[in-house]
Amino acid sequence: MQIHKYDTVIVGAGGAGMRAAIEATKRSRTAVLTKLYPTRSHTGAAQGGMAAALANVEDDNWEWHTFDTVKGGDYLVDQDAAEILAKEAIDSVLDLEKMGLPFNRTPEGRIDQRRFGGHSRNHGEAPVRRSCYAADRTGHMILQTLYQNCVKEGVEFYNEFYVLDLLLSEVDGVKRTAGVVAYELATGELHVFRAKAVVFASGGNGKFYKVTSNAHTLTGDGQAAAFRRGLPLEDMEFFQFHPTGIWKMGILLTEGARGEGGILRNKDGERFMEKYAPVMKDLASRDVVSRSIYTEIREGRGCGPDGDHVYLDLTHLPPEQLDAKLPDITEFARTYLGIEPYTDPIPIQPTAHYAMGGIPTNVRGEVLADNTTVVPGLYAAGEVACVSVHGANRLGTNSLLDINVFGRRAGIAAAEYAATADFVELPPEPERFVSTEVERMRNSTGEERVPVLRKALQETMDKNAMVFRTEQTLKEALEDIAELRARYRNVSVQDKGRRFNTDLLEALELGNLLELAEVLVVSALARNESRGGHYREDYPNRDDVNFMRHTMAYREVDADGNQSIRLDYKPVVQTRYQPMERKY
Amino acid sequence: MATPTLEKTSGTAPSADEHLVTVTFRIRRFNPEEAAEAFWQDFEIRIDPKERVLDALHQIKWELDGTLTFRRSCAHGICGSDAMRINGKNRLACKTLIKDIVGLKNGVGTKPISVEPIKGLTVLKDLVVDMDPFFQAYRDVMPFLITKGNEPTRERLQSAADRERFDDTTKCILCAACTSSCPVFWSDGQYFGPAAIVNAHRFIFDSRDEGAEQRLEILNDRDGVWRCRTVFNCTDACPRGIEVTKAIQEVKQALITRRF
Numbered sequence: 001m002q003i004h005k006y007d008t009v010i011v012g013a014g015g016a017g018m019r020a021a022i023e024a025t026k027r028s029r030t031a032v033l034t035k036l037y038p039t040r041s042h043t044g045a046a047q048g049g050m051a052a053a054l055a056n057v058e059d060d061n062w063e064w065h066t067f068d069t070v071k072g073g074d075y076l077v078d079q080d081a082a083e084i085l086a087k088e089a090i091d092s093v094l095d096l097e098k099m100g101l102p103f104n105r106t107p108e109g110r111i112d113q114r115r116f117g118g119h120s121r122n123h124g125e126a127p128v129r130r131s132c133y134a135a136d137r138t139g140h141m142i143l144q145t146l147y148q149n150c151v152k153e154g155v156e157f158y159n160e161f162y163v164l165d166l167l168l169s170e171v172d173g174v175k176r177t178a179g180v181v182a183y184e185l186a187t188g189e190l191h192v193f194r195a196k197a198v199v200f201a202s203g204g205n206g207k208f209y210k211v212t213s214n215a216h217t218l219t220g221d222g223q224a225a226a227f228r229r230g231l232p233l234e235d236m237e238f239f240q241f242h243p244t245g246i247w248k249m250g251i252l253l254t255e256g257a258r259g260e261g262g263i264l265r266n267k268d269g270e271r272f273m274e275k276y277a278p279v280m281k282d283l284a285s286r287d288v289v290s291r292s293i294y295t296e297i298r299e300g301r302g303c304g305p306d307g308d309h310v311y312l313d314l315t316h317l318p319p320e321q322l323d324a325k326l327p328d329i330t331e332f333a334r335t336y337l338g339i340e341p342y343t344d345p346i347p348i349q350p351t352a353h354y355a356m357g358g359i360p361t362n363v364r365g366e367v368l369a370d371n372t373t374v375v376p377g378l379y380a381a382g383e384v385a386c387v388s389v390h391g392a393n394r395l396g397t398n399s400l401l402d403i404n405v406f407g408r409r410a411g412i413a414a415a416e417y418a419a420t421a422d423f424v425e426l427p428p429e430p431e432r433f434v435s436t437e438v439e440r441m442r443n444s445t446g447e448e449r450v451p452v453l454r455k456a457l458q459e460t461m462d463k464n465a466m467v468f469r470t471e472q473t474l475k476e477a478l479e480d481i482a483e484l485r486a487r488y489r490n491v492s493v494q495d496k497g498r499r500f501n502t503d504l505l506e507a508l509e510l511g512n513l514l515e516l517a518e519v520l521v522v523s524a525l526a527r528n529e530s531r532g533g534h535y536r537e538d539y540p541n542r543d544d545v546n547f548m549r550h551t552m553a554y555r556e557v558d559a560d561g562n563q564s565i566r567l568d569y570k571p572v573v574q575t576r577y578q579p580m581e582r583k584y
Numbered sequence: 585m586a587t588p589t590l591e592k593t594s595g596t597a598p599s600a601d602e603h604l605v606t607v608t609f610r611i612r613r614f615n616p617e618e619a620a621e622a623f624w625q626d627f628e629i630r631i632d633p634k635e636r637v638l639d640a641l642h643q644i645k646w647e648l649d650g651t652l653t654f655r656r657s658c659a660h661g662i663c664g665s666d667a668m669r670i671n672g673k674n675r676l677a678c679k680t681l682i683k684d685i686v687g688l689k690n691g692v693g694t695k696p697i698s699v700e701p702i703k704g705l706t707v708l709k710d711l712v713v714d715m716d717p718f719f720q721a722y723r724d725v726m727p728f729l730i731t732k733g734n735e736p737t738r739e740r741l742q743s744a745a746d747r748e749r750f751d752d753t754t755k756c757i758l759c760a761a762c763t764s765s766c767p768v769f770w771s772d773g774q775y776f777g778p779a780a781i782v783n784a785h786r787f788i789f790d791s792r793d794e795g796a797e798q799r800l801e802i803l804n805d806r807d808g809v810w811r812c813r814t815v816f817n818c819t820d821a822c823p824r825g826i827e828v829t830k831a832i833q834e835v836k837q838a839l840i841t842r843r844f
Contacts, residue, residue: 037715039758040663097739100729102747102754102790109741134754140662141754148728186708215657251660332660335679451646494650497617500709503650 001190001431006031007418009180009195010411011163011222014041015139015403016382017201018146020411021155024199027415031193033161033182035202035217038147042203042215043403046139047329048116048256049131050096050404051397052089056110057129062086064122065130069398070577072118072285073356073391074532074542076235076550078573081363081387085398085405092404093132101145103134104325114325115259118285118395118584127283131397136254136328142400160185162505163202164434166225167192168375169424175230175369177377178424181434185505188498190431190438196421197377197414200226200359200367201407204383206239207509208517209352209466210458213245213252217509222384224512226359227519228433231369232552234386234570235357236516237524238533240394241467243289245351246336247309253329253348255396257314258282260325264293265311265345266301272310277584284584287393287533290350294467303347311345350467356394356533357523358386360552360570365410371552371570377417377424381410388550391572392532441507446490450507453484453491457510457517465521470538474525481518488514522565523551544579548572604630607686607693609640611652612700615709622707626696633683637670637699641677641711654711661823664759668711669700674761674821702764704773718760721776725784725802730795746791753786753831755824762818762828774807778818778828781809785831788838800839809835 008024010017013034024030032038053060065086070077097103097111104112113129121128134141150157165181179194205220206212227233243264244253258264264282266272276292277284284292293310296302303309314322314330319342322330330341339346359380360368367378367385382403389402457480464477488511495503529543530536550570557563607629614622627644638656645652654677655665661679668677671685677699687694705713731740756779763769763777784803788796803809809832818828 036657036663036665037719037758040657040665042658042663044757045658045660045662094739098729098735100787100790100792102750103739105742105744105747107744109743111739137755140757144754144756151723152728215663216659217657249660328662335681336660449646495653497615497651499615499617500653500712502653503645 001192003192003194004031005194005423007195008197008199008414009033009193010199010201011180012041012200012202012382012384013038013157014201014203014382015043015142015146015400016407016410017199018150019404019407020199020201020381020414022146022149022153023408023411024415025153025155027412028418030415031156031158033158033163033180033193035160035162035221037159038150038157039143041143042218044140044143045213045215045252046142046400047136047252047254048259049114049133049138049397050093050142050400051116051119051130051395052093052132052401053086053130054090054093054111054113054132056106057113059121060128060130062090064120064128065089067123067577068119069389069395070391071124071582072395073393074582075544075548075577075579076388076391076531076572078388079575079577080573081389083575084363085389085401088405089401092401092408096142096145096404099145099149101134101141103132114256115283116396117255117258117283117289118280119397120280124279127280131256131259133256135324136256136326139400158182161191163221164225164437164508166198166229167427167430168229169427171424175375176424177375178426179430181431183434183438183505185500188501190434192426192430194423194426196418196423197379199365199410199414200380200384201382201410202384204355205513205516206352206355208457208461208513210462211245211248211250211349212352213242213250214352219509220512220516221509222380223358224515226367227515227555230555231367231375232360232554232568233357233519234360234550234552235388235523236355236519236553237527237551238356238392239352239520240286240354240356240533241290241350242353243286243293243350244312244348246332247347247349249336250351251332251336252351252353253312253332253346254326255286257312257326257329260321261317263313264289265313266296267303267307268301272296272301280584285393285395287535288584290467291535293350309347309349312348313345314341315343315345352466354394354399355383356386356388356390356392358384361385361387363387363409364413365406366413377421379410379414381406392534437508438504441491441493441504442496444490444492446492448487448490448492450491450493450510453487454510454513457481457484457513461517465524467535469524469534469536471525474521477521478518478525481514481521485514485518519553519565523553523567526567527551548579601630603632605633605688605691605693606630607640607682608696609644610696610698611710613710614707615651631682633681633686633688635682636678637680637682637697638666638677640682641699653709662757664757667702667759667761667764669702671698674702674765676759676761676823679823702760704764704770705760715760717773718763718777718779721780722758722783725776725780726795726799727783727787729787729790729793730798731792732794740792742791749791750786750789752826753782755826756782756786757824759823761821761823765817765821767815767817768811768813775811776803776808778832781832781835782826782828785835788835796838797842800835800842803835804839809839812836
């Protein structure tokens with residue numbers, strides 16, 4: 001085992017992690033630990049754009065953006081945080097441009113903007129052009145630009161280091177951050193990183209669903225590490241299903257396709273979104289569109305022999321427009337479906353896309369140990385975190401924004417904290433949890449296999465905890481997860497080696513997914529209402545009297561070592577907007 | 585029925601897996617913990633030919649041999665993790681459909697599909713290679729916007745045409761398919777390689793950038809662009825469709841025509 005010492009350690013090298021690293025490296029001795037090479041992160045898969053009320057092409061302002069974000073989140077958004085997001089969006093986009101990001105341009109040479117779901121002029125009057133974009137590769141360009149600037153700033157990376165544990169030490173009755181434990185993929189060696197400040201920016205956890213736009217590597221490692229160390233997870237029942245995933249595969253086709261004029265059609269060729277969202281139509285918020293698609297499918301208007309999908313129709317758009325604005329997604333359709341989008345509609349279905357919930361933080365990125373208490377030295381930003389700017393449903397283009405605004409904030413706050421704080425003593429045997437897990441997995445002779453359990457988990461989550469939920473389906477999911485967790489104790493791996501043992505890491509990742517799936521389902525079961533991405537058919541209305549509050553899930557272990565989940569709630573911060581009925 | 589004589593005569597229902605085909609994957613294995621030498625290993629699987637090579641590798645890892653090791657993440661050609669040599673050609677495993685690279689006769693692949701690590705970089709285990717020299721070459725060309733003077737308060741202006749000038753090379757995902765397909769790179773790892781030059785090109789031809797001289801000087805080095813022999817392997821290999829050889833030629837051209 002090796003021990004390293006840094007002022008600031010950042011976990012994850014996607015958009016939030018690298019944005020944080022650029023700030024932290026200027027201010028403190030910083031290391032970035034990442035399970036992938038930096039440019040492999042799933043930020044690169046984001047397509048459509050980054051919202052900011054630049055008003056480059058039409059009237060717009062940050063207050064309208066704040067309102068849209070709050071309404072899009074079905075009023076579960078903390079409004080002070082949404083206001084920061086919308087205000088700082090403008091400088092965030094300009095900063096990226098100055099770092100070199102090649103945005104598409106207007107005829108005047110300014111950053112071009114396009115329409116996106118849920119973004120409107122003057123509080124819902126009509127769609128507004130707010131998304132700053134680079135074709136349908138905005139995430140790719142952000143990721144590349146941030147990495148380029150990390151190279152420029154000399155950011156120190158530890159590539160293919162999997163962080164598997166968070167170290168907290170109690171000092172004078174307060175839990176403080178001492179560092180993290182990482183597993184080096186190349187050698188199998190464990191590394192303890194002592195740090196004054198740690199920033200989790202390790203991304204999402206969508207891989208517990210089968211049809212998902214998420215990468216294989218999005219297994220909630222950060223959320224699970226924090227949760228196991230007694231920290232709460234906020235609003236985990238709110239998971240976004242993006243309306244347009246490639247049928248069966250789940251690969252994302254950007255909402256920008258509808259922003260450019262694409263239309264959703266059922267088997268009769270009907271533009272069905274006109275029924276569900278008369279003003280915003282195909283550009284209603286994602287939760288609304290995904291439910292509408294499944295309603296069409298359930299009522300027998302789905303396409304194909306099994307009636308299990310609908311069409312994204314781009315055939316009325318000029319081929320030059322598709323080539324210029326949507327080159328990647330049209331290529332996906334050609335590569336994976338053998339379909340020519342110039343002439344044929346693309347079969348799509350909703351795909352598990354984004355965790356609105358995560359590790360609770362305040363607007364400085366400081367992690368919360370309960371509703372109000374900060375964990376000194378611990379920060380989180382990006383999809384792993386819950387600020388909460390997305391509430392019950394995130395607007396498209398607000399996540400690329402989130403990683404830049406709150407990645408930057410967390411990086412600055414962490415480095416500033418590290419400048420004044422001392423190192424905290426490591427807990428005794430700091431590597432013990434990880435070494436025990438790794439050795440248990442390597443030496444186990446159990447008969448259960450990781451791929452079998454993972455598939456079963458994904459199937460029950462798709463069937464029971466997706467767009468539509470009821471008490472019964474959630475209970476079914478909970479039973480399945482409990483059974484899978486019991487079987488997980490008998491998992492063994494075939495690769496017993498130390499070198500690049502991805503077999504072993506998949507087993508550890510499955511442990512994280514099982515833990516987080518249970519949190520999602522338990523949180524969803526207790527929320528007897530429908531709000532944003534969480535839709536309960538047995539409670540189809542929003543219930544502001546009982547549920548205008550954030551869920552806070554805690555892991556509890558009793559004296560016999562039995563684990564359970566305790567739910568608590570946190571008030572929503574409301575400033576200027578009173579909850580209204582949500583119509584698009 | 586136009587072809588009644590070809591109808592199946594038995595009364596059995598079509599089996600659930602009749603869309604599957606039988607394909608053999610011949611995979612280059614290497615694990616220095618086990619043996620000093622690399623070897624080929626065959627895996628025969630039943631799979632839908634519309635699946636990706638990455639799906640086949642997962643099927644082998646998850647059902648037959650958990651020790652099979654490769655990198656992957658996004659699984660749709662964006663992250664650049666899974667460049668490998670498939671049937672002798674550099675490709676992304678997640679962008680290569682089985683039906684496009686295998687001949688089929690009666691639902692059986694006529695030849696095995698070979699999968700081996702990309703060439704010119706040290707193999708660490710199975711399909712995993714050491715990417716550090718590749719990223720070092722990238723970092724050496726100063727792949728970031730270099731500007732002088734004070735920053736504007738708003739964005740820098742750039743015409744749509746100026747933006748278009750370097751669009752092709754912004755698509756690079758650093759997968760190394762191009763660099764590891766280059767015979768010059770194979771014979772001498774000191775050559776910067778196509779990917780690094782592509783990323784230099786992305787800034788040299790960006791109207792906002794003022795660091796072209798520095799980058800051109802770096803690429804004028806004995807291990808720079810002049811090593812390129814215009815073989816076009818890199819252009820063929822690029823999974824993003826970047827005209828890599830053309831970009832390298834444009835950098836050479838810039839070196840010839842630049843004024844000091």
